[in-house]
Amino acid sequence: SAVISQKPSRDICQRGTSLTIQCQVDSQVTMMFWYRQQPGQSLTLIATANQGSEATYESGFVIDKFPISRPNLTFSTLTVSNMSPEDSSIYLCSVQDRGFLYGYTFGSGTRLTVV
Amino acid sequence: QKEVEQDPGPLSVPEGAIVSLNCTYSNSAFQYFMWYRQYSRKGPELLMYTYSSGNKEDGRFTAQVDKSSKYISLFIRDSQPSDSATYLCAMSAGPGGSEKLVFGKGTKLTVNP
Numbered sequence: 001s002a003v004i005s006q007k008p009s010r011d012i013c014q015r016g017t018s019l020t021i022q023c024q025v026d027s028q029v030t031m032m033f034w035y036r037q038q039p040g041q042s043l044t045l046i047a048t049a050n051q052g053s054e055a056t057y058e059s060g061f062v063i064d065k066f067p068i069s070r071p072n073l074t075f076s077t078l079t080v081s082n083m084s085p086e087d088s089s090i091y092l093c094s095v096q097d098r099g100f101l102y103g104y105t106f107g108s109g110t111r112l113t114v115v
Numbered sequence: 116q117k118e119v120e121q122d123p124g125p126l127s128v129p130e131g132a133i134v135s136l137n138c139t140y141s142n143s144a145f146q147y148f149m150w151y152r153q154y155s156r157k158g159p160e161l162l163m164y165t166y167s168s169g170n171k172e173d174g175r176f177t178a179q180v181d182k183s184s185k186y187i188s189l190f191i192r193d194s195q196p197s198d199s200a201t202y203l204c205a206m207s208a209g210p211g212g213s214e215k216l217v218f219g220k221g222t223k224l225t226v227n228p
Contacts, residue, residue, distance in 0.1 A: 004158075006158075040123065040220065041220060042119070042217075042218045042219060042220050042221075043159070043203065043205075043216075043218040044218075045215050045216070048215075058215070092158050092159075094158075103149055103161035103164055104161065104216065105158075105160075105161075106158030106159045106160070107158050108156070108157050108158045109156075109157070109158050111156075
């Protein structure tokens with residue numbers, strides 16, 4: 001299965017600032033997915049990032065708040081902009097692994113605390 | 116009604132017990148059902164997957180899907196302390212990223228030695 005390196009693993013940020021999370025995959029993948037995991041809540045899909053096109057955002061998430069870059073088939077970034085304490089969460093990237101048979105592989109996540 | 120309901124627990128069992136984890140769902144279009152295991156401070160890892168109704172067994176783990184009742188289960192036999200983790204059910208209407216995955220909230224399991 002794919003190996004995902006996600007950075008940073010955790011951060012504490014001041015409100016009003018922005019944080020960029022990086023996701024590096026050890027193989028080329030078509031789609032990369034960004035999720036949010038809030039305490040006591042389901043994993044929620046933020047957006048799907050395809051190389052060479054604009055990311056597709058789920059209802060409730062907007063590009064101005066969560067801009068995504070996908071410069072090549074192995075790398076993506078998610079920026080959490082103008083942060084507030086409500087953005088404190090775990091953010092995870094995920095890739096579909098060599099066909100649906102193998103499901104989806106997730107990074108270890110970025111634990112973000114906004115103070 | 117949420118699309119996927121999962122009792123968050125926590126669930127605490129002695130080593131060797133049989134564990135039953137369950138999810139219910141409301142969307143009859145769901146065809147693909149998965150269980151993920153998430154250790155503390157780690158990302159979810161795929162444990163089991165099934166397509167449509169039926170049972171699937173892999174070692175100590177058995178996944179069951181009852182589409183008529185919109186109910187899925189994961190059974191863990193001879194549970195071990197290393198099984199202590201949060202278990203997430205997930206499901207989708209289509210394969211391969213064509214339809215998004217919808218997750219339950221997860222059930223936190225502790226297996227006591």
